Amino acid sequence: MYLPPQLQENPNPQRPCLVVLPGWDFPRTSWVENTNLVSFANRYGYVLLLPEMDKTLYASNYYPETTLKWNSIPGGAFIKTTFIPAIQKRHQLLLTGQHNTLLGLSTGGRGVALIALENPGLFVAGASLSGDFSQENTPEDRLMTALYGPFAQFQSRWLGRDNPQARASEWTMPLYLSHGTADDIVPESQSRLFFEALKQQPSAVVEYHPVAGAGHDYPYWGSQLEAVFKFIDQPR
Template sequence: HRAKVLVYLPRGYSSQKRYRLLIALHGWGHAPEDFRQHTSLAAHADRQGLVLVLPEMGKTVYETRFYPETRGRWGAIPGARWIGEVVLPFARERFAVSKDKADTAILGYSTGGRGAVVVAQRYREFSRVISLSGTYALLELPAALGESKIHAAVFGDLVKHAERWRLDDGVRPDLRAALDGVQLVLAHGGQDKVVPPSQLEVMERFLGGERSGAKLSTRLEEKAGHDWPFWDRAMAWALEDW
């Protein structure tokens, strides 16, 4: 399988140095160019010495498996596996980036926010996970919501195949420990009509208890929606101390 990857090298980039790596995941049906057009991510990369790797993922939900009922696969390999097994090794091999977990982060918005969590749970190579307006608890999504429908297109009907939805859920108890020591930075808009703000509350309960070893920072912006102005602000907040 081949897919495009947009790469941004910080100002003054030198192959003799080692930079921190940030993989950024776009939302369902979006493109990596959207980051360039709508955010200040490149400015943060210049200021903080980050190599940005932005894969083109089409209409993926950052799934870990495909099924006979899967309609419209984004590519030959499930999205989460593509990031963890292809994009991350590619970035480390081709560019002057540190291979240390402490210098590696993953960011996503909307479905990409979910993807950042799913990937980090299964590939323990990231010290910071930034998820903006993400979907975490799949089984709690209203069936009529578009976000639920795009997952049904991969996993099949929820009633018939609930175990598949649970497999890729972001709040699986058996994967809680996978985020121990990881800095989780989550943000959501209080007026989000695409992904309910209650998804943030679920993740706060999941990672905020005594059984969790994750380092959790969250922000609910009451008047924000599911849009670029909010995501741009949230990215600045999420990256300011990294």
């Protein structure tokens, strides 16, 4: 947890909070080490919560065919059943009614969507950069196959609880999406198609900002922080 200087002297538990999710196999410190995230947290007065997520797809369940296991419980289940309750109990943060927000990149961007869906009403806004949201569009993906089993055999898993785009009708959290058009790791279409699905929901508050020529890297992700904080800091 990072607490901005102006909040260290303020015991008010209503201070805004940002859960920051790293990409696949990135350490929790990678956001801080490679961008000016702390400067933005200081400027806007946000507590940063940076969980160590290692290699996870933020799944809700494991299956008999699962050969890729983040830990004893899946990453998404860990956030919901362990991380959030611990932060609530120890620090009186991430409580319902507080200004709780989410930020993630790449696999962490997927995590933003799944955490919001699994904890409806808890987060007031989020931002997802270079995320993947509809794994059925890449049915040969080796990580998804290792988690859910082959797509041809287990389509219901690929299209079910852990598929953010398939759950677009449940969406309620304001969301900022951005993706580089030159991303050679996660296709830009992942964010664009998710955005189009969310826009079909009558009350959806969602923005999509494709960035021409941007790749899958920290120079791009860091360049988005100004817009991200302006979006998540709006009164909700």
